Amino acid sequence: MSLPIVQGRTALLLMDMQNMIVSRYTSDTAQLAPFKQALETARLHGLPVIFVRVAFREGHVNVSARNKMFGRIIGTPGGGTEDIGTQIHAELAPRENEPIVTKIRVSAFAGSDLEAVLRSQGIDSLVLSGIATSGVVLSTLREAADKDYGLTVLADACLDQDADVHRVLTEKVFPVQADVMTVEEWAASLGEEKEK
Structure with a gap:
């Protein structure tokens, strides 16, 4: 007997x-409005x-001193899974049935069980949003594209410290592999x- 194919x-x-x-990235919670709108829409x-x-x-036993981005946190307090700094911002509080995936590097797939979560739910297309455009969004997009996921990036539900980098990524780089x-x-x- 074969298993049913999940749509x-x-x-x-x-x-x-x-x-x-x-x-x-921001002290103004108004900047979180597009993220909240995306969450409510989903x-x-x-x-x-x-x-x-x-x-x-x-x-930080799973952080290498050779890692230029994360190595500098070795020996500093916080950053653990129970730390207040690693909890999802209150403006975007997850509901009980919404999983929180923990990663250990830049890409959402790095050291996490994200792919297993997606596969178990039959998910083959991703809508990406987050901070930073040049960090987690870029890294996740590249890896997800290589894994053949359908991709959409919500340009206004991404933030970056460099507006020019954000613009180049969302206007020139991301459209090669995703709908923006x-x-x-x-x-x-x-x-x-829904109307169809």
Whole structure:
């Protein structure tokens, strides 16, 4: 007897929307409005929502001193899975049935069980949002594209410290491997699909 084929599904990934990262990029919660709109849109349309965060083992034993980005945190307090800085920002609080995937590097797939979560739910298309555009969004997009996921990037639900880098990525780099749109455009496209 063969197993039934699960119809492909789309999920929203909200990546690195945790206290210590959000506070590094903005002190204005109004800037989180597009992220909240994306979250509400996914929930309204019954799409799975998956939160991705970065956190490490106590004592940073899974961080290499050779890693230019993460090596500098070795010996500093915090960064563990229970630390307040690694919790999802209150403005985007996950619901009980929305998984929080913990990664240990930049890409959402790095050291996490994200792929198993996606596979178990029959998800083959991802809508990406997060902080930073040049960090988790870029790294996850590249890896997800190589894994043959369908991809959409919500340009206004991504933040970067460098506006020019954000613009180049969303206008020139990402469109090679993903559909790039605003949250409003994405919401409208879901409404059109529902009417069909």
